[in-house]
Amino acid sequence: MRSWAAEVAPDTPSAPGGPSAAGPLTGLVVVDLSRMLAGPFCTMVLADLGATVIKVEPPFGDLTRPMGPFVEGDGLKAFGGYFQSVNRNKRGMVVDLTRPGGADVVRRLVTTADVLVENYRPGVMERHGLGYESLAELNPRLVYTAVRGFGDPRTGRSPYQDWPSYDIVAQAMGGLLGITGPVGGPPVKTGPGLGDILPAIYAAVGTLAAVREREITGRGRFVDVSMYDAVLAACERIVYQHSYGGTVPGPEGNGHPILSPFDVFPARDGWIAVAAPSDNHWIALCEIIGRPELGEDPRFRTNFDRSRHSGEVRRFLGEWTAGRTRGEITEVLGGRVPVGAVNTAETILADPHVRARGMLHEVEQPGVDHPVTIAAGPIRFAGSPRPPAHRAPLLGEHTADILREAGCTAEDIEHLLRTGAVR
Known part of the structure; x- marks a missing residue:
C-alpha cells in the first residue's frame, strides 16, 4: 500500500x-x-x-x-x-x-x-x-x-x-x-x-x-x-536517584518514579499516554473526567502526593480511559492535558x-x-x-x-x- x-x-x-x-x-x-x-x-x-x-x-x-x-x-x-x-x-x-x-x-x-x-x-x-x-x-x-x-x-x-x-x-x-x-x-x-x-x-x-x-x-x-x-x-536520572535517595532504580513499566500521572493507559481501541504531573494539568484532568473532587483530595493535591499514591491514580484514570476510544480521549484532553496515542508505523504515516x-x-x-x-x-x-x-x-x-x-x-x-x- x-x-x-x-x-x-x-x-x-x-x-x-x-x-x-x-x-x-x-x-x-x-x-x-x-x-x-x-x-x-x-x-x-x-x-x-x-x-x-x-x-x-x-x-x-x-x-x-x-x-x-x-x-x-x-x-x-x-x-x-x-x-x-x-x-x-x-x-x-x-x-x-x-x-x-x-x-x-x-x-x-x-x-x-x-x-x-x-x-x-x-x-x-x-x-x-x-x-x-x-x-x-x-x-x-x-x-x-x-x-x-x-x-x-x-x-x-x-x-x-x-x-x-x-x-x-x-x-x-x-x-x-x-x-x-x-x-x-x-x-x-x-x-x-x-x-x-x-x-x-x-x-x-x-x-x-x-x-x-x-x-x-x-x-x-x-x-x-x-x-x-x-x-x-x-x-x-538513575544517578541522582541513587546519590540523593540511596535507591537502586529498577524497571519502571510505563510509569515514572517521581511524576504522576505519567503513564500509558488502556483505551477501547489501543493504548494512550497521559501526563499531568503539574498541578494545573492535574486539576484540569480531574474536571474533564468528571472527578473534580480529586483535585482537592490531600492524597493527590501535589505531584509529590500523587507519586506516593501513584497506584490509585493509575487505577481510576485507567478506568476512565478504558471505556473510551483513543479518538474520544484525545478530543477532550487534547490541548488541555498532555496526551498522545501509542502509534504504530501505520498510524504515524496517517x-x-x-x-x-x-x-x-x-x-x-x-x-x-x-x-x-x-x-x-x-x-x-x-x-x-x-x-x-x-x-x-x-x-x-x-x-x-x-x-x-x-x-x-x-x-x-x-x-x-x-x-x-x-x-
Whole structure:
C-alpha cells in the first residue's frame, strides 16, 4: 500500500551527489570511515544539514548493506532499508585499506577534508597509519571524531577499551535496560538502537563544537564519544536517584518514579499516554473526567502526593480511559492535558502532524521502479525549505569522481583500480 508521502511534495529521487539545496553545513567535507549504526547515524545528521559526506567502504561494503529489509521485487539488492535510512545524502567510494595504496587514498582525502569519523576499536586506524596524530600532521585543521564502545585512551583509559560493543551491550551497561520493562520484571531493550543513536547524536554535537572552535584557534581536535558513556549520560536520572535517595532504580513499566500521572493507559481501541504531573494539568484532568473532587483530595493535591499514591491514580484514570476510544480521549484532553496515542508505523504515516512537519522522505530504491519512504531528520530552520533527500550510494558509486576531485589523474585512478586499492 502506497503511503500518503507519495502524494505530498515528494522528494525528487535522484542519485546522491550531495544535497542540491544549501544547508547550514554546506562546504563542510566529512570523510566517513564508520559502519553499522552509530558512526553512520552521526554522519547522516551532518549530511542532512548540508555537509558533503564521503562514505568510504571496504570492498565487501558496510555490514548493513545486505541486512534488509528489501522491497518486494528488488532483484538488485544493492542495499536494504537499514542502509538506505542512515546513509542517505552521502557519496560512496570503496577503499581497501589492506592493499598497498589504500591508506594513501584516505590520506589524500584528509588533506582537504574538515572532518573524519570512524568507529573502529582503539588501535585499528593506527595500524593503517591513519591515527589522529598522523592525519593531523597532514591537516592540522582536521576534526577527527571517534565513536567507540568504551571510548579512546586519549581521553580516558577504560578497562574495557579493547572490547567490541553493540547497541544492546551499551544499553545494558549504561543503565537503560535496568530501568526498562515491567515493574518487577526482567530488563527490556528499547525498540530503537539507542545504544548507537545516542552516542551518534553526541558525536555530531561534539564534532560541530570542534569545528566551531577551529574557527577561533585554526586547529582541529580529537573528539571521542563512548557508547557506554552516552547511554549513561541519557540515563542521568538513575544517578541522582541513587546519590540523593540511596535507591537502586529498577524497571519502571510505563510509569515514572517521581511524576504522576505519567503513564500509558488502556483505551477501547489501543493504548494512550497521559501526563499531568503539574498541578494545573492535574486539576484540569480531574474536571474533564468528571472527578473534580480529586483535585482537592490531600492524597493527590501535589505531584509529590500523587507519586506516593501513584497506584490509585493509575487505577481510576485507567478506568476512565478504558471505556473510551483513543479518538474520544484525545478530543477532550487534547490541548488541555498532555496526551498522545501509542502509534504504530501505520498510524504515524496517517498522522497530520507528520505530513505538516515533513517527517518522511521519499527516495529512489535501486532495483525497483518506485520510491521508498524513510524517516526524515527533525531539525528545521525558519525561512529555509527542507532540502531534498538523495538515496544512499551504491557500493563504490562515486569512487572515480571523488578521486578526480581529490586531484588524481586518469592514470592514478587506473593504477588504483588495477591494484585493488579502490573500487
